[in-house]
Amino acid sequence: MRSQLTILSLVLLLLVNLKWVVKAQLIPAKFDGFVYGNPKKFNPESILIEAFFDPVCPDTRDSWPPLKQILHLYGSKVSLIVHPFPLPYHDNAFVTSRALHIVNELNSSATYSLWESFFKDQEKFYNKETSNMTRNNILDHVVDFVTKSVGHAYYSDVKSGFSDRKTDLKTRVSFKYGCSRGVFGTPAFFVNGFPLPDVGSSIDYNGWRKIIDPLLSPKREHQSM
Ligand SMILES: *[C@@H]1O[C@H](CO)[C@@H](O)[C@H](O)[C@H]1NC(C)=O
Ligand SMILES: *[C@@H]1O[C@H](CO)[C@@H](O)[C@H](O)[C@H]1NC(C)=O
Numbered sequence: 001m002r003s004q005l006t007i008l009s010l011v012l013l014l015l016v017n018l019k020w021v022v023k024a025q026l027i028p029a030k031f032d033g034f035v036y037g038n039p040k041k042f043n044p045e046s047i048l049i050e051a052f053f054d055p056v057c058p059d060t061r062d063s064w065p066p067l068k069q070i071l072h073l074y075g076s077k078v079s080l081i082v083h084p085f086p087l088p089y090h091d092n093a094f095v096t097s098r099a100l101h102i103v104n105e106l107n108s109s110a111t112y113s114l115w116e117s118f119f120k121d122q123e124k125f126y127n128k129e130t131s132n133m134t135r136n137n138i139l140d141h142v143v144d145f146v147t148k149s150v151g152h153a154y155y156s157d158v159k160s161g162f163s164d165r166k167t168d169l170k171t172r173v174s175f176k177y178g179c180s181r182g183v184f185g186t187p188a189f190f191v192n193g194f195p196l197p198d199v200g201s202s203i204d205y206n207g208w209r210k211i212i213d214p215l216l217s218p219k220r221e222h223q224s225m
Helices: 001-022 058-077 091-104 110-118 137-149 150-160 165-182 207-216 218-220
Strands: 047-053 078-084 188-191
Touching: 047 058, 047 207, 058 078, 058 110, 058 207, 078 091, 078 165, 091 137, 091 150, 091 165, 110 137, 110 150, 137 150, 188 207, 207 218
Parallel strands: 047 078
Antiparallel strands: 047 188
16 A cells, blocks of 8 residues: 555656646747758758857867867768757856857857857856956956957847847757756767767767767668667
8 A cells, every 4th residue: 555655646746747847848939059050051861969068168168179170071961050058057158158049140150150259268258257247247248259259230239139038038948958858067969869978078079980980881771779
């Protein structure tokens, strides 16, 4: 009897949780993330890498150059979608991720150069370097930084983007999407939907070759899983 009760309470707990999960998840109108290259040329037949990146995470920064090299090596055979994943212990991760959503909406071709600008000058947004700044100081700092990267003509649009609730919600969707995939650190990578091990560490050029080359081998299609 006791064990039956325990099982029953477990099942009930699970049902309550499931209901909560469905309610709490908002389904966005569009798939989250930023397609690398021209989104119109996105090829659904290609190998899809999904990367979860925090703009102010050093390991994310270090993982970008080899990944970019790999994308250029394989060309249209491999596609990339990057999802911003702001880690809660990086004070400026959410505001910088939001900046990426704002810029992506204004000029999607400028998104990846903004990622690179953040990676290049990441220390400016580290916790220690911004510890004596107010939230408004930081916002001004981010707006200035972003317009330096995308062009001064965008200044007022970038600034007003931060008062637009939609851009806040988009950034929340990115975070929630990462959570729904079980992401807990950055960088995190998925290939054709399957997670790669070693979340939080960079993958070098040879590491990527070892992952992608076998997937492109003609033998692979007939191989049993
Ligand atoms: C959008 O960004 C790209 C890449 O930075 C740039 O070449 C292009 O001129 C920008 N377009 C507009 C309309 O500002
Ligand atoms: C924060 O401290 C630095 C020196 O560590 C100083 O240069 C800067 O002006 C200070 N910023 C503010 C907003 O007080």
